[in-house]
Amino acid sequence: MEKSFTLRVLKSLNRKSWLALGLFLAVTLVVVPVLHLLVPPENAFHVSAYAITLFGKIMCYAIVAIAMDLIWGYGGILSLGHGLFFALGGYAFGMYLMRQIGRDGSYQSDLPDFMVFLDWKKLPWYWSGSDSLWWVAFLVIVVPAIVAFIFGYFAFRSRIKGVYFSIITQALTYAAMLLFFRNETGFGGNNGFTDFKRILGYSITSPDMRLVLFGLTALMLAATLVFARWLVTSKFGRVLTAIRDAESRVMFIGYNPLWYKLFAWVISAILCGIAGALYVPQVGIINPSEMSPANSIEIAIWVAVGGRGTLIGPVIGASVVNLAKSWFTVSFPEYWLFFLGLLFILVTLLLPHGLVGLWKTLRQSRGPRT
Numbered sequence: 001m002e003k004s005f006t007l008r009v010l011k012s013l014n015r016k017s018w019l020a021l022g023l024f025l026a027v028t029l030v031v032v033p034v035l036h037l038l039v040p041p042e043n044a045f046h047v048s049a050y051a052i053t054l055f056g057k058i059m060c061y062a063i064v065a066i067a068m069d070l071i072w073g074y075g076g077i078l079s080l081g082h083g084l085f086f087a088l089g090g091y092a093f094g095m096y097l098m099r100q101i102g103r104d105g106s107y108q109s110d111l112p113d114f115m116v117f118l119d120w121k122k123l124p125w126y127w128s129g130s131d132s133l134w135w136v137a138f139l140v141i142v143v144p145a146i147v148a149f150i151f152g153y154f155a156f157r158s159r160i161k162g163v164y165f166s167i168i169t170q171a172l173t174y175a176a177m178l179l180f181f182r183n184e185t186g187f188g189g190n191n192g193f194t195d196f197k198r199i200l201g202y203s204i205t206s207p208d209m210r211l212v213l214f215g216l217t218a219l220m221l222a223a224t225l226v227f228a229r230w231l232v233t234s235k236f237g238r239v240l241t242a243i244r245d246a247e248s249r250v251m252f253i254g255y256n257p258l259w260y261k262l263f264a265w266v267i268s269a270i271l272c273g274i275a276g277a278l279y280v281p282q283v284g285i286i287n288p289s290e291m292s293p294a295n296s297i298e299i300a301i302w303v304a305v306g307g308r309g310t311l312i313g314p315v316i317g318a319s320v321v322n323l324a325k326s327w328f329t330v331s332f333p334e335y336w337l338f339f340l341g342l343l344f345i346l347v348t349l350l351l352p353h354g355l356v357g358l359w360k361t362l363r364q365s366r367g368p369r370t
Helices: 002-011 015-037 049-072 082-104 113-117 133-157 162-181 207-233 235-252 257-283 293-306 312-331 333-350 354-366
Strands: none
Touching: 015 049, 015 207, 049 082, 049 207, 049 257, 049 293, 049 312, 082 133, 082 162, 082 257, 082 293, 133 162, 133 257, 162 293, 207 235, 207 257, 207 312, 235 257, 293 312, 293 333, 293 354, 312 333, 312 354
16 A cells, blocks of 8 residues: 555656655755855855745745645645645744743743743643643644634635635634734734744844754645645646546535635645744744734735646746745835735736746647648
8 A cells, every 4th residue: 555655646747846855855955055054154155044034935835835826736726825824834933942942031031032021821732732842743734734624614605706715715814813913812913023033042133043053944835746746647646636627516426615725725735834933943934924914915926927727837927926025025115015916917817827837838838830
């Protein structure tokens, strides 16, 4: 059984795809660490700490984009609330990071600084076990999965779809954002979690820890691509695509779309939660703004720009948009949102299949004519 599963996974990608994936891992796991640690800062080939943090953040976004593509590109379910699952994973891991501060905080208390400031006397019950990395890793997966399962079950059972589903997902993440903004919820209010010190006793800002987090993110991105490719090329993926194209016909031949859509929805939420957990220690902060509807809409834009239903397209879209965002917010900060809106309009009108679709069209136009 294990051998058969391994063969199916290996066959899910062609030779060129495996070669590209191997090259990506070689660059992120070998070349980048060498250029960061061994090449002096004044050298043109030195990779700075800022660059590592930036590309680590973009890889986290790429994982979220793949998760969105699973349900939108292959399931036809447009979510405008995926920022919620991303933030839940980030907050779960942020609880561990806050506990690791210990007495190094401003108030030198065993409680996080924001709790001391608000005159809390003890940790809330839901913070129990948050000083354990393994328990928090469990929460990173389980909390987004439970929220996604409960919401998705009732939404899909009621056969809510299309723009109505998009609206209620947006309402869900907006309600969660308002909840986390409240100080009494025990998640830091509008400031969220920040001022992290260490992971497993190691400084979170040290070059070694920065590279470890960068490498883990690269491995997770590669694993997500392989898993997603295997999933969409399996029988489950073919049924999910059929539900996207003709749900009534799929029901007529005996399949129940509820469980297929719900499974894809929960898997997508889990991937977002893991991405959020990897994002927080690299960026150094998590607050309720990560749940804003605008962030979730931006996730959909990444997928649309890259090309939905392609898996690699969302990775490209997330990279292109966020690199442009990093440049625009420094050079022209007041015009960034205008650029983002214009980009989405142009892609919708001129590139309905995204950048990947444009590349395929150019390749076909250069091929032999028959």
